[in-house]
Amino acid sequence: MNSVEGRIIKAISGFYYVETTDNTYECKARGSFRKTSKTPVVGDLVTISIPESGYPTVEEIHKRKNSIVRPPMANIDTLVIVCSTVSPAPNYTVIDKMTATAVYNNIEPVIVISKSDIKSGEEIYNIYNSTGIKTILYSSVTGEGVDEIYSLLPNKITAFIGNSGVGKSTLLNKLFPDFQLKTGEVSDKLGRGRHTTRTVELLKFNGGYVCDTPGFSTMQLEKFNIQDKTQLQYMFPEFEDYIGQCKFTSCSHTCEKGCAILQMVEEGKIQKSRHNSYVDMYNEIKDIKEWERRK
Ligand SMILES: Nc1nc2c(ncn2[C@@H]2O[C@H](COP(=O)(O)OP(=O)(O)OP(=O)(O)O)[C@@H](O)[C@H]2O)c(=O)[nH]1
Numbered sequence: 001m002n003s004v005e006g007r008i009i010k011a012i013s014g015f016y017y018v019e020t021t022d023n024t025y026e027c028k029a030r031g032s033f034r035k036t037s038k039t040p041v042v043g044d045l046v047t048i049s050i051p052e053s054g055y056p057t058v059e060e061i062h063k064r065k066n067s068i069v070r071p072p073m074a075n076i077d078t079l080v081i082v083c084s085t086v087s088p089a090p091n092y093t094v095i096d097k098m099t100a101t102a103v104y105n106n107i108e109p110v111i112v113i114s115k116s117d118i119k120s121g122e123e124i125y126n127i128y129n130s131t132g133i134k135t136i137l138y139s140s141v142t143g144e145g146v147d148e149i150y151s152l153l154p155n156k157i158t159a160f161i162g163n164s165g166v167g168k169s170t171l172l173n174k175l176f177p178d179f180q181l182k183t184g185e186v187s188d189k190l191g192r193g194r195h196t197t198r199t200v201e202l203l204k205f206n207g208g209y210v211c212d213t214p215g216f217s218t219m220q221l222e223k224f225n226i227q228d229k230t231q232l233q234y235m236f237p238e239f240e241d242y243i244g245q246c247k248f249t250s251c252s253h254t255c256e257k258g259c260a261i262l263q264m265v266e267e268g269k270i271q272k273s274r275h276n277s278y279v280d281m282y283n284e285i286k287d288i289k290e291w292e293r294r295k
Pocket residue numbers: 114115116117118138139140141162163164165166167168169170171183184185214
């Protein structure tokens with residue numbers, strides 16, 4: 001019996017495809033995983049045992065950096081949030097929920113603004129560039145930003161997300177012409193709709209992996225899972241310098257006198273649209289009672 005470490009790159013009906021330095025093994029999971037809440041998912045680093053005959057088995061799941069439920073995945077490093085200058089126009093609330101959810105899950109958010117050839121992306125660029133979140137202007141027509149997007153990928157697990165029509169498929173096909181990525185249209189033709197849960201697959205690229213999105217839709221991350229209102233402020237990186245400077249220690253930064261965050265919004269140091277999203281999200285979670293919270 002031989003033990004090796006690897007990464008789960010695909011999971012289909014009880015089989016896990018584990019990539020190791022020299023091979024990809026089709027594995028089954030150890031029976032006892034079924035009794036625990038922790039089952040292996042795509043992205044997991046695992047130890048597998050390879051018997052003389054029969055299927056190799058996933059024996060151990062290594063500590064995860066993060067995990068998300070839909071699609072089931074672990075250890076995402078970067079979430080590229082694609083939005084477009086026009087058609088569709090950027091929806092700031094949706095984008096901000098995605099950035100906050102990423103930060104909450106220990107994933108680095110990156111904003112990619114597509115269609116910069118049709119309309120200048122200056123306004124949205126300035127909003128996000130001032131937050132400390134990496135922001136890239138991109139066009140599939142002129143090629144602007146493509147090299148910068150490539151530079152994000154080595155040695156990371158990267159997922160792409162964005163509303164329908166922003167240009168995810170176009171971007172992914174431009175970045176990875178050899179990948180034969182599954183697109184939203186495919187599942188539409190099968191009549192299953194775009195938002196059916198399907199498993200993701202990791203595709204190797206430059207020492208890292210790219211999720212074969214658009215398996216991700218905004219629908220899935222938009223339901224952000226931050227449940228503690230006092231934590232929300234930390235999901236907005238540009239608030240950080242001012243947290244603790246408000247007149248009241250319990251300040252919610254939504255309407256209080258002497259609020260340092262509101263003062264910065266007034267001075268233009270924090271963007272109004274970002275603060276509006278913060279207030280919307282705060283109001284959504286503030287009524288969740290302690291006992292109703294997920295543990
Ligand atoms: N001018 C211009 N058009 C673009 C750009 N990126 C995408 N498009 C066009 O925008 C339309 C939508 O692009 P898709 O790549 O299908 O968008 P998507 O995000 O994958 O959409 P879903 O599959 O619905 O999730 C297509 O007609 C693309 O040709 C861009 O940078 N500039």
